[in-house]
Every structure is written in structure tokens, then in C-alpha cells.
Amino acid sequence: MYEEEIRALSVKLLDEVEGVIGYSWGTLPFRARPFLCQKKEDVTHLVFNHFCGSNLARYLLSGELKEKKIAILAKACDARAITVLIREGQVKRENLVIVGIPCYGMVDRKKLEERFGPLQPQDFEWHLDSLTFKGENLSIGPFLEATCQRCLHPNPPLYDHLIGQEVTYIPRKRWNNDALTKLDMVSREERWAFFAGEFEKCIRCYACRNSCPLCYCKECFAEMQRPYWLSGAATPSENLFFHVGRSLHMAGRCVECGACERACPVDIPIALLPCKVEELIRGNFDFEAGIDPDKEPPLLTYRENDPGEFIR
């Protein structure tokens, strides 16, 4: 999708920037990987498709790129993460050329495998919001990643160039398959049983943290020696501490891109926690991360009539 446009624009942009951060195909089918394009002859490697999940804003924080003028491909959540990074003083707006891409959602390979068995790339044809499997046309909705099915902002809020046409629907309303709402409906005991089982699986590899575009603390509380919040042992109680602690650190900052969930090697739906916190913030503090750069983040401000009934 959009590849001609992306490549043509990248050639133009490479005159003024030192590199374009985008995606190229990975070594395995149905996987794209981040790609830093620095030469005009390399633009043919740039691709964009339904497997470009990784949040590229993460790569703006790497030491060598931080002070350079860089162009970056930004889906809606990448652009929101960039907005938060600018707001937090981590990157400079004048160093960035943001190439916005309206996003129809990223496809979860596991959901494809569940439905179609072993996958062959030649069996599939991809369109914006549908796919063709051996001639049969199917909606893309059921195969999207959980965070994409509950997406509220398919169009980037911040960009210099926009590729393609804006998405005209709100994915959460159209796909009507919000994992969080489903969990909200079960009893507290069932939810605990679910989460206890999930946290037991965590091996504390910190892939979630490392893939998160907004987890950029030089020293993470998980590895701090003073205070020694928690050890590296992957026991259920420590895992719970880590994930709850991380969700609270992300409060009012998480852009719900699902990078953590995608990176998890043991398939824990980790994004549920920060997404729940964002949902609380949306409902009670009227704030969404990365949409309006001038709005005060929710934990740096207050209102006198904030919810307080829980306090005696």
C-alpha cells in the first residue's frame, strides 16, 4: 500500500534529511521491520502494509539519530507518540519531517493462522480494509490486532506530508470488538483469575518496555538499585508489581499503540493495563495522550471537582 508515494516522497526528502525511518520486509513472510533509509538507491526497500506494527517513534530516541534531521513514517499512533515526545522535550520538532499515514489497522499473524492454517504469502492479496484469500474477499476487522480493533484515532494528528486519504470511520465503532469492554463485563474474581494466569507467564524480559516509544527513562524503576523496588525474579507478585508500576508510569502518556503486546514473547495481552488507565483518564480527566500538544497532561494538573468519593 502507498509504496510508490512513500518511495517518491523519500527520494525528495533525502535531499534535506539524513535518513528516512520506515519499514522494509523482514526475513520472514508476514513481518515487516523498521528500516533506516539513508541512500536514495535504498528507497526501493521501503514498504508499507498491514504488518508494519512497530512504533517507529521509538527509534527517534536512539543516540545517533537524536540530533540529526530525520524524516519518519508515522501511522496515527506513531504520530501521537511523537507528539508526546516533543511535549516532553525528548525530540525537537524542527529536526523532524513527519510523513503521516492514515492507518487501517495492523493484522495479527496469529489470528490469520487460526483461521487459514499455515500461511502462504501468495494466497493473500491485501487492500486497505479488506483482504482476498484465494479469491475470497474478507473484511480485515476480525484479523486486526486487539489494540487496532479498539483504535479511536486512525488518522495521524500531526504531520508535514500526508500519504493517501484519511480513514473515514472510527475502528472501535466499526469492528465493535473491544477486548477491554469484554473484560469489564466479567466479575472481579474472573478477572483476577485471568490476570493471575497471564502474569504467571511473564519472564520479565522487558521487551514490552524496550519496544515502547514512551518508556525512555535512563534508569527504569524495574532495574533501580536505590531504591530497590523489585528484584529481577519472575515471580507472580513481582510481575504484577512491574506491570502495574509501568502502567502508572504511562498514565496520561500511553498512546495505546500496542507495541508492548506485539513485542511480548509469551503473548500476554499487556496493553490491557495501560489502556485501562488511559480509558480511566479519558472518562474522568478528559484527556487523550498525543492529540493536543498544548493540553496539560492529566497528572501535571488537577481540578477541584476531580473524583474523590473513594477518599474517606
Place this chain on the structure above:
Amino acid sequence: MVNEDRWEPKIVAFLCHWCSYAGADLAGVSRIQYPPNVRVIRVPCSGAVNPLYILRALREGADGVLVSGCHPGDCHYLSGNYFARRKFFLLKELLSWLGIEEERVQFSWVSASEGQRFAQVVQDVVESVKRIGPSRKMVKEFLLHV
């Protein structure tokens, strides 16, 4: 193992220096009786209570945590408790959504003149934690077996 018959809850209380700690002090000098289950930690302001303190207390074996500060509008630092209220709201909602008992983490506003009220709050907190029994879900694993 916890002996269920003789079990008494351990409550960690983070009290702000300017209001609740002074309120606890007033309860003391007024000789007001309240349950001895509470372990007081004095903090400069309820806004200085990092949610990680609360999680850590629970992980180290506290059966309940009480955080208490000045009434809204009375903060010595003008707005510390307003910021605290937002953080605590998110922590409390998230924990209870995950399935942790709501009584484990409690909050109150107690002013320096409310010795009687402090005693009552502690009484209520201890009673509610006694009702739900020893903490199991967030405690370090090896503490469950000693």
C-alpha cells in the same frame, strides 16, 4: 503460614506531616484508643506518596495500606493533595479492576485537629481489612509460607 485464629492485620499508614500525622499525634496526646495494627510512616505531603510505595508495602506483606493527607484546599503546599488524588484514583481503580480487594488500599483526609476522626478512620480501616482476611494476591511468594 499465617495462623488464621490469631491473625491481626498489618496496616501501613502514610501520613502527611502537616495534617494527618499531627492528627495522629493529637489522638495520642488525647489518649484516644485506636487499634495498634497501624504502622505509621511520615511523609512530607500526600502528594509525595509515590504509588510504588503502596505497591511495595503490599508486596512486603502489608495487609492494608492507608494514605492520609490534608483536606482538599488545606494542603501545606497548596495543591499537593489535589495531584495525589488523581494518582490515587488511577491506582485504586486499576488495582480493583485487576481483582485486588478494594479494602487493601484506602485513603482519607484527616486534619491536624481531627484526633478523634483519625482514631475512627484507623478503626474502620482495620475492621474492613479484618473482614477480608490476610493479603494473598500481591504479597511476595515466600512470605506466604513463613
